[in-house]
Structure formats: C-alpha cells, structure tokens
Amino acid sequence: MAAAQLAVAGQAPGSLSDPDVPVSHHDRVYAAEQFSNTVSVIDPAENKLVGLIRLGDPSPGNFSPLYHGQVLVHGMGYSPDHRTIAVVSIGSNSVSFIDTQTNAVKHVTYVGRSPHEAFFTPDGKEVWVTVRGENYISVLDGTTFEEKTRITVPNGPGMQIFSPDGKYGYVCSSFNPETQVISVADHKIVGTVKQASPFCPDLAATPDGKQVWFTLKDVGKTQVFDARPPFALLKTIDTGPITNHVNIVHNANGMFAYVTVGGLNQVKVFRTDDFSQVATIPVGNLPHGIWPSGDGTRVYVGLENADAMAAIDTLTNKVIANVPIGQAPQAVTYVPNAVPEGDGTQNTVPLGMAGQTTHLSLVAAGTPKSADASGAPTSVSLFNQGLVQVLQAAVTGLQAKQPYVLGLSNNPDGSGDVDVLANFMTNPAGAAIVNTIGQIRQVVAAGDTKAQDKRRYLVIAPQVAGKTGAPVQVQAL
Structure with a gap:
C-alpha cells in the first residue's frame, strides 16, 4: 500500500501537506477506559462499537498479588504506519502495544511509577513515555519496545507530542509550571515554556508546525506557544473548569483547536489564526479525550461520566452520533486505515458489564x-x-x-x-x-x-x- 494512503490528512499529529484519508470501514477510533480496564474499538463509518479489548479485570479482582492484567488503562498513542497502538496503564506502570489489525497485545513494556501517555516519534524509531510519577521520559525502541534511554525532566511530566517534522518533542508537566522542548535527535532540552499552573494533562501541535496548544486542568485555561524557537507564549484562554484535552482539526473552514471542558460538559472551538472562539458544543458528561478523523470532517470525544463516544461533524460543529463504550474513557485516538483487511473483530469482547x-x-x-x-x-x-x-x-x-x-x-x-x-x-x-x-x-x-x-x-x-x-x-x- 502506498505510503500516502497511510498519512494523517493534515491532521495532528501529521503534517499539513499530508493528503486526506476519507472516513471508511478501515479506520478505527479507540478509547482507553480507566475503570473497566478496556480499550473500546469503534468503526467510524457506522459509528458502531466493534468490541472491547480487555487488558485487565475490574475491581476487586485486580487487587490480588497474583494478578497479571493491567490497571487504570488511561493513555494512548499510535505508530506512524498505523499498525500499532500504545496503551498506557497508570496503575500497573505499563505500555501495552496492540496490533490494530488483530487487536492482539504483541508486547507489554513496564516502565517507572505512574506513566501517563506514550507516543511514537514521527519516524517511528522511538516511543516516548511520560513517567508522571517520576522525573523522566522513558524512551523505548520503536521496534522492540524495550527501554533504550531516559530523558531527565522536571518532576511530573504529563504528556508529550512532536512537531510534525519530528525535530522537537514538547513535554508539558503535571507537577511543575513549565513545558520542556526537547531535541528529538539528541534528547537535549532546548527550550522552556512557562505554564500558568502546574497541572497540564494534554497538548497538541498544529499540522503547519507553527503552534502548540496545551490545557491546564486545575485552573481551567488553555495556552498556546510558538512551536519554533524561542518558543514564545502566544495566548492564554480561559476555557472553564476541568479543562481536559485539546486537539487540532484542519478542514475546509480552516484550522481549529477543539478543547474538552469537563466541568461544563462542552467542547469549545477556537481558530488558530486569531484565537477567537467560534463554537461551543454540548456533548454530555465530562468530555475527556479528543481526536480528529483522517480528513478533518469529524472529531471524536470520550465522555468520561457518560460511558460514550461522541462524534462531532466539524463543518457544522454538531454531535452526529453517540456510541456506548466502556467505563470512564480517558485518552482517545483515531487511526486511519488501522484495519486494511477483514472486519477487525478478532480478540474483542462485547461491552457486557463494562456498559x-x-x-x-x-x-x-x-x-x-x-x-x-x-x-x-x-x-x-x-x-x-x-x-x-x-x-x-x-x-x-x-x-x-x-x-x-x-x-x-x-x-x-x-x-x-x-x-x-x-x-x-x-x-x-x-x-x-x-x-x-x-x-x-x-x-x-x-x-x-x-x-x-x-x-x-x-x-x-x-x-x-x-x-x-x-x-x-x-x-x-
């Protein structure tokens, strides 16, 4: 299959020059679910639940010292070839690597205390895992998934994302009021951006390589800084209580930042050119993770206190579907062409008690x-x-x-x-x-x-x- 068909259509985390990938039955939307310890798998062409990948048991079954499953399934990223998702479980200090075609866990890597998010570098050679309970990024080999080195940062790294060209890694903090900019080539810190508060759970880079947006959950703000040196702060926006995640959508109307505001049960939409707010979308209880489709026509939102995935049409900014999923969805990813062949139902289970x-x-x-x-x-x-x-x-x-x-x-x-x-x-x-x-x-x-x-x-x-x-x-x- 041609490489262009695997690209992420000008949507984060890809480049603006990447071609569109229209929504199809080959695409998948994934949600990491913290209390059922599952990953929900959705076919966006029908907005239908395919099934759940069970990574662990619910409580109190996971209290045993002999328990081998994962606990507090939470973070999520995916590989540039769209064949692997990396799922972080906070309670068991792990990253599970799952084959998107078969839904099978092909490797589990255990890292330091309370990891939060994991993402592949744009060239696929490394996986960076923010170890929020400690003071470093665990850098895994993108092929073997074994730890190769660590990058020391201030205590409590929350999440990382990369510039579309793969030059920089942006690492916000959950315990310190500063975001680190790191050179991917040599793992050196090359810049620091002051956060308005210590608690950043999420950030996103625009596909044009110009901006990074990050959220501050404790004070209800979203901040924007220049993605290029000297990484100057550009804007601070009051978004609302329990501001959760942010992601970038590029469509026929322009480029926009979509921010989930958990305390208001809304998604707020801002232009990236003048930072004006252009829409407020009611979505349901406690919106958390958010990710755009491969052509920017939709954005998907995990509703943490509604056990559902909301699908939003980005041209009308209206919710067009709600899909029942597992318990307390956290991170969400949309992977174009995740399942090149077949129905992709292998190794999944029905919703069951998780619903x-x-x-x-x-x-x-x-x-x-x-x-x-x-x-x-x-x-x-x-x-x-x-x-x-x-x-x-x-x-x-x-x-x-x-x-x-x-x-x-x-x-x-x-x-x-x-x-x-x-x-x-x-x-x-x-x-x-x-x-x-x-x-x-x-x-x-x-x-x-x-x-x-x-x-x-x-x-x-x-x-x-x-x-x-x-x-x-x-x-x-």
Missing part, C-alpha cells in the same frame, strides 16, 4: 425538585464492578481551594448526619474529580416503603474545623 453504569446529578442545595437538572454543576457515575462500584464525581460550582466531603444523607435535602465517602480539596477553579470505591449503589424498588426508608442521598458539604457543615449540593431527584 453497566448509573448516572446521577448533584444540584445546589435548595433547588426545587421540579427544576431541570441537565445543567447541574456535578455529575456522578457509579461504575459497576460486580461486587463493588467505583463512584466518580465531576464536581464544579464550589469555592476554590477549600476542603469538602462527598457523603450520604438519610434525607433528600441533605439534612442530618452525613456518612463521608470521600474527602477532597477543590482546585483553583472550584472543581475536583472525586473517586471512591465500595458497595455504594442501593437498588430501591418503587413503592416499597421499607426500602424507601433505607434510601440514601449523595451530598457535598464543606469541612469546617474538622466537622461537616451544611450541604451545598444535593442529589437531584
């Missing part, structure tokens, strides 16, 4: 029961793990940098004693992602008085002098 999730909302205390909860500040998912459930709350609308509790009350208005499920501190945007695990869900049969008496209600309350204060958010009924 069993309960969705709730919390609203401001005192909100009338009849009020519409669609714009609720906090969304909650209860991910079924069999014996237990993982609870994840995407919390917004609180005071910044203050301690709160998420708990259960016997009363719908949150009054009375509160049994604490989790303690948390809000970020500078008054938001937080709160996780806890246990036998949380209670099934209440309608009309069963005894069951109704035992029902519990989620609440959020401030923590004042070590004690729980009056609830500020309560479960929507």
Whole structure:
C-alpha cells in the first residue's frame, strides 16, 4: 500500500501537506477506559462499537498479588504506519502495544511509577513515555519496545507530542509550571515554556508546525506557544473548569483547536489564526479525550461520566452520533486505515458489564425538585464492578481551594448526619474529580416503603474545623 494512503490528512499529529484519508470501514477510533480496564474499538463509518479489548479485570479482582492484567488503562498513542497502538496503564506502570489489525497485545513494556501517555516519534524509531510519577521520559525502541534511554525532566511530566517534522518533542508537566522542548535527535532540552499552573494533562501541535496548544486542568485555561524557537507564549484562554484535552482539526473552514471542558460538559472551538472562539458544543458528561478523523470532517470525544463516544461533524460543529463504550474513557485516538483487511473483530469482547453504569446529578442545595437538572454543576457515575462500584464525581460550582466531603444523607435535602465517602480539596477553579470505591449503589424498588426508608442521598458539604457543615449540593431527584 502506498505510503500516502497511510498519512494523517493534515491532521495532528501529521503534517499539513499530508493528503486526506476519507472516513471508511478501515479506520478505527479507540478509547482507553480507566475503570473497566478496556480499550473500546469503534468503526467510524457506522459509528458502531466493534468490541472491547480487555487488558485487565475490574475491581476487586485486580487487587490480588497474583494478578497479571493491567490497571487504570488511561493513555494512548499510535505508530506512524498505523499498525500499532500504545496503551498506557497508570496503575500497573505499563505500555501495552496492540496490533490494530488483530487487536492482539504483541508486547507489554513496564516502565517507572505512574506513566501517563506514550507516543511514537514521527519516524517511528522511538516511543516516548511520560513517567508522571517520576522525573523522566522513558524512551523505548520503536521496534522492540524495550527501554533504550531516559530523558531527565522536571518532576511530573504529563504528556508529550512532536512537531510534525519530528525535530522537537514538547513535554508539558503535571507537577511543575513549565513545558520542556526537547531535541528529538539528541534528547537535549532546548527550550522552556512557562505554564500558568502546574497541572497540564494534554497538548497538541498544529499540522503547519507553527503552534502548540496545551490545557491546564486545575485552573481551567488553555495556552498556546510558538512551536519554533524561542518558543514564545502566544495566548492564554480561559476555557472553564476541568479543562481536559485539546486537539487540532484542519478542514475546509480552516484550522481549529477543539478543547474538552469537563466541568461544563462542552467542547469549545477556537481558530488558530486569531484565537477567537467560534463554537461551543454540548456533548454530555465530562468530555475527556479528543481526536480528529483522517480528513478533518469529524472529531471524536470520550465522555468520561457518560460511558460514550461522541462524534462531532466539524463543518457544522454538531454531535452526529453517540456510541456506548466502556467505563470512564480517558485518552482517545483515531487511526486511519488501522484495519486494511477483514472486519477487525478478532480478540474483542462485547461491552457486557463494562456498559453497566448509573448516572446521577448533584444540584445546589435548595433547588426545587421540579427544576431541570441537565445543567447541574456535578455529575456522578457509579461504575459497576460486580461486587463493588467505583463512584466518580465531576464536581464544579464550589469555592476554590477549600476542603469538602462527598457523603450520604438519610434525607433528600441533605439534612442530618452525613456518612463521608470521600474527602477532597477543590482546585483553583472550584472543581475536583472525586473517586471512591465500595458497595455504594442501593437498588430501591418503587413503592416499597421499607426500602424507601433505607434510601440514601449523595451530598457535598464543606469541612469546617474538622466537622461537616451544611450541604451545598444535593442529589437531584
């Protein structure tokens, strides 16, 4: 097959000169799913789930010291020939390399503490893995997938992406307020860009090689800097609480940055020439990863608290499909021509328990029961793990940098004693992602008085002098 047919159509992470690759049954969209420990595989031609690649078991099966699977499947990248995806699992410190044609795991490389993302250099010779729990990038051989060297950086590297020409690697930080620019040829740091906050989860380079966009989850901002020396900061944009990922789309209307804003359940769209915002797209609860199709006509968004993949038409900026997938999707990639032959269903399993999730909302205390909860500040998912459930709350609308509790009350208005499920501190945007695990869900049969008496209600309350204060958010009924 001609090399041009494998190119990424002027979309990130490819070059603007690459030809279009129209959406087809040979393409695949992948989502890394943190709580079901799976990778969902979608055929974008039909926006249909092909199946799940199971990399590990749900909790508590993965608690055993004899457990061999992966834990907290999270990050994702792919090779320039589109034949391999690299999937990072934070909890098991691993990168799983999966064949896109067969969906088979062909190698697993174990790296340092809490890796976050992995991506191939544009020439395919190396795979850079940001080891966020330490202070280095683990550089793997692009063929053997074994570690060949490490690049020391400030503590907490979050993600890396490369300039389309392969000259620079851009590495943002999750623990330090600076992004490093590294020469790919000799692994030397050649530039530093100041971040407005320490917590950057994601970045993307424009296909024309001119800009790098990165997100700041803790303060709800997106920043842009010149991709070329001296790597000057160009723009800071207030995007909103729990700003997650960013990616670049090039289509007939121009070049745009698409930013997922988890706390607003929106994707915001900005021009790359004048940084003006041109669209706001409602997509569903807690949008996270995002990636364009090979021709820029679509962009796909993983909805972390909706267990779905949203497909957006980039010419109209409207959601055209929602595909049910696994639990808590994180990183998303779109791989053109991932499956050259056949239906690509090998080594996949049905959605099954990974699709069993309960969705709730919390609203401001005192909100009338009849009020519409669609714009609720906090969304909650209860991910079924069999014996237990993982609870994840995407919390917004609180005071910044203050301690709160998420708990259960016997009363719908949150009054009375509160049994604490989790303690948390809000970020500078008054938001937080709160996780806890246990036998949380209670099934209440309608009309069963005894069951109704035992029902519990989620609440959020401030923590004042070590004690729980009056609830500020309560479960929507």
